[in-house]
Amino acid sequence: MNRKAWIATAAAAALSASLMTGCAQDKNQTEASPSTQASPSGSAEGKSSKASDKPITLSIHMHYGNGGGGDQVFSDDWPIFKKAAELTNVSLKGTASKTLTNSAEAYNLMLASGNLSDIIHFGKKEDAFKLGGEGGLVALNELVDKYAPNIKKFWEQRPDVRKYLTSADGKIYYVSFVPDGAASTGWFIRQDWLDKLGLKTPTTADEYYTVLKAFRDNDPNGNGKKDEIPYFNRQSFGVYSLLNLWDAGTSYKIDQKTDTVVYDPLNPAYKTGMVNLAKWYAEGLIDKEIFTRKGDVRLVMLSDNLGGSTHDWFASTYGYNAKAKDKVPGMNLAPIAPVASVTGDNFWYDFRATVSPSGWGIASSNKSQVETIKYMDFWFSDEGRRLANYGIEGETYDMANGKPTFKKSLLDTGNVLLNLKKMGAQQEIGFHQDFGYEKQTMPEGVLASVNEYNEKYINKKAKVPELSYTTQEQERLKELEGQIETYRVETGQKWLLGAEQVEVGYDNFIKKLKALGIEEVLKIKNEAYARYKKG
Numbered sequence: 001m002n003r004k005a006w007i008a009t010a011a012a013a014a015l016s017a018s019l020m021t022g023c024a025q026d027k028n029q030t031e032a033s034p035s036t037q038a039s040p041s042g043s044a045e046g047k048s049s050k051a052s053d054k055p056i057t058l059s060i061h062m063h064y065g066n067g068g069g070g071d072q073v074f075s076d077d078w079p080i081f082k083k084a085a086e087l088t089n090v091s092l093k094g095t096a097s098k099t100l101t102n103s104a105e106a107y108n109l110m111l112a113s114g115n116l117s118d119i120i121h122f123g124k125k126e127d128a129f130k131l132g133g134e135g136g137l138v139a140l141n142e143l144v145d146k147y148a149p150n151i152k153k154f155w156e157q158r159p160d161v162r163k164y165l166t167s168a169d170g171k172i173y174y175v176s177f178v179p180d181g182a183a184s185t186g187w188f189i190r191q192d193w194l195d196k197l198g199l200k201t202p203t204t205a206d207e208y209y210t211v212l213k214a215f216r217d218n219d220p221n222g223n224g225k226k227d228e229i230p231y232f233n234r235q236s237f238g239v240y241s242l243l244n245l246w247d248a249g250t251s252y253k254i255d256q257k258t259d260t261v262v263y264d265p266l267n268p269a270y271k272t273g274m275v276n277l278a279k280w281y282a283e284g285l286i287d288k289e290i291f292t293r294k295g296d297v298r299l300v301m302l303s304d305n306l307g308g309s310t311h312d313w314f315a316s317t318y319g320y321n322a323k324a325k326d327k328v329p330g331m332n333l334a335p336i337a338p339v340a341s342v343t344g345d346n347f348w349y350d351f352r353a354t355v356s357p358s359g360w361g362i363a364s365s366n367k368s369q370v371e372t373i374k375y376m377d378f379w380f381s382d383e384g385r386r387l388a389n390y391g392i393e394g395e396t397y398d399m400a401n402g403k404p405t406f407k408k409s410l411l412d413t414g415n416v417l418l419n420l421k422k423m424g425a426q427q428e429i430g431f432h433q434d435f436g437y438e439k440q441t442m443p444e445g446v447l448a449s450v451n452e453y454n455e456k457y458i459n460k461k462a463k464v465p466e467l468s469y470t471t472q473e474q475e476r477l478k479e480l481e482g483q484i485e486t487y488r489v490e491t492g493q494k495w496l497l498g499a500e501q502v503e504v505g506y507d508n509f510i511k512k513l514k515a516l517g518i519e520e521v522l523k524i525k526n527e528a529y530a531r532y533k534k535g
Contacts, residue, residue: 049383051374052089058372062121063096063106064358064428071421073098074121078424083392087383090375092119111136116363119372121429122174125164125357126474132173133471138362139171143373150380151175151373154432160465163532164355168470174361175376175430181438182460183453184352188317189309191334193220201336203346205245208309208339212285215308223305231280232287232307234297237489239277239290239496241311247341248273250488252525253462261464261525263518265488266510275502278495291493303327315438318446335449338457347459355466358428379431388431391423406440416441467528477524480517487516 062074074081074094085091095117100106103123110117116136122128131137144151155162158178165172194201194211197218202208212230214220221228233239240250249264264270280286287293287307293300298317301307303324310317314335324331340346362372378384390397390404397404406416413419417438420426426437439447469477491509495502 049087049378049381050089051378052368052371055085055089055091056368056371057091057093058118058366058368058375059095060092060119060121060360061095061107061110061117062119062360062427062429063100063103064121064123066103067098067101067106068421070098071418072427075424079392079395080387080424080427083387084375084378084384087387088375088378090371116365118363118366118368119360120174120363121358121360123358123428125176125468126471128174128359128361129167129468129474130471132167132171132361133169136364137173138364138366138369139173140175140362140373141170141172143362143369144172144377147370147373148377148380150377150384151430154178154380159535161355163535164466164468165359166468168468174359176359177356177428177430178432179352179354179356180433180435181352181454182458183450184314185312186314186449186453187309187311187336187338188333189336190215190220190307191332192330193308195332196220196222202339203337204340204344205342208245209280209285212280212309213283216284220308221305227306228308229287229301229306230285230308232297232301232310233290234293234310234312236291236493238311239281239286240492242277242280242286243270243273245339245341246273246276247343247345250492252464254464254529256461261522261529263513263522265513266518271502271506274492274495274506278498278502281496282498286496291497299323302331302333305331314446314450315442318443335446337449337452347457347462353466356428359430376430379429385432385434388425388427388429389434389437391420391425396420396423396425403436406437411441464525464529465532467525467532469524469528473524473528477521480521484513484516484518484521487512 060074063072065072067073073096074092075098076092076094081092095110096106100109107122107127110120111131120128120131120137128137132139144155161176161178162172165174165176167173189201189211191201193199193215197214197220199211199214200207202211215228215230216226219226219228231239231242233241237250243249246269248267248269252261252263254260255262277286281288287301298307298310298312298320301310302320305324305328318333318335321331321333338346360376362369362376366372379388386393386397386404390406391410393399393404395407396410397406399405410416410419417426420437426433442450491505494500495505
């Protein structure tokens with residue numbers, strides 16, 4: 001497709017979509033991805049980091065996570081990218097407006113203008129595949145092979161990343177952000193309440209049930225009222241973390257017996273789990289307002305000395321011990337190992353993706369494509385990776401025993417991740433994250449639990465890998481999965497609130513899922529999974 005024809009097509013499509021809302025937000029949390037795995041990045045570095053013989057400036061469209069309050073829209077003033085310009089001879093100039101708070105709208109407005117930036121950042125893989133398939137992006141396969149030794153070596157050592165980035169036409173259109181790590185969330189319990197009531201840390205589903213009942217009945221907060229909330233969660237969907245106690249879940253996983261993608265709510269264990277969740281809710285073991293609470297739920301539950309147990313992000317949740325200590329002296333919300341299910345399974349399936357849909361590609365109209373891929377390759381070198389993860393040596397970190405070590409001045413200034421983002425570090429460009437940066441921000445007790453989850457309890461075999469779909473498959477999944485998930489959520493809430501008995505409604509629930517297209521969804525996912533396994 002020639003450029004004029006492509007622009008006309010893209011503009012027409014974008015104008016019809018530019019104001020659409022409700023697109024899935026990028027999965028950007030204020031806590032980033034940990035790992036202790038060794039990195040292959042940088043082993044193919046050359047002697048020079050220069051991507052261009054002479055200084056050049058490239059335009060970049062970068063607006064993701066709906067802007068992140070302005071911190072996720074490219075800024076010409078970010079010190080990290082100014083330093084990268086010194087090292088590579090390539091400067092970037094942002095084109096996205098910080099006044100826009102909808103990343104999909106910002107992206108579609110760029111398309112509608114017919115003037116693509118030299119580098120385009122993506123928050124969704126399907127956008128990159130679509131634009132690449134229409135001729136708007138350069139296929140990177142040959143450019144990487146010839147000019148990007150660090151990226152090439154990284155993809156060789158992480159074939160899962162290359163598979164994820166390969167479109168149905170066999171081409172790779174962008175370089176992705178690669179999170180580092182596995183365990184991100186875990187189980188917490190009030191150790192001070194356990195101590196007061198003379199209870200041991202629960203390790204089985206039955207023991208956990210007994211502990212929650214004790215929290216409800218035995219006044220561990222000591223105020224003479226029966227106001228304790230044994231299990232709470234700041235997200236309404238957090239109640240379904242408890243389904244793991246009955247070997248159930250709410251999404252897709254790999255059945256390790258058949259090596260196929262399955263949908264957990266179709267499993268009879270889901271019915272058993274929902275029956276028990278409804279029972280626990282009726283018995284007052286689960287927060288009665290879990291579907292309606294707003295604001296900082298963790299702060300309310302803990303500073304008011306009401307909450308007993310939760311499942312949430314490791315570092316931030318542990319941090320509420322310090323936030324609540326003035327109101328609740330001696331409070332000890334402690335991370336614990338995953339509670340074993342009724343069948344004795346204590347593997348945990350909730351961990352971070354091994355590759356992210358975020359990343360950046362090169363526009364077909366870019367006149368400096370070789371220099372651009374060399375610039376992208378810089379971020380996979382040792383020097384580039386340190387810059388992207390830790391900031392600027394001597395300013396935000398120093399080297400100690402061969403490892404970047406944050407300065408105390410950075411660690412003592414609040415949220416380290418947010419402060420790094422404001423400098424341009426830890427942005428979801430194409431680079432490989434390093435758990436070492438987050439490790440330095442974690443209290444020792446939390447770090448020990450993260451390591452324990454990583455080493456003992458994460459079941460990676462059950463997680464569906466990051467799959468690639470054709471444009472037609474992606475459109476069909478978008479059409480079907482939204483209505484399926486809405487129905488599952490609505491039905492689950494109805495069951496927990498007691499508006500319908502699970503035993504009465506479950507058969508119709510399965511029939512409705514099939515009517516909404518769950519079998520077609522599984523067919524698409526398994527075809528994509530088969531392609532993934534073939535490589």
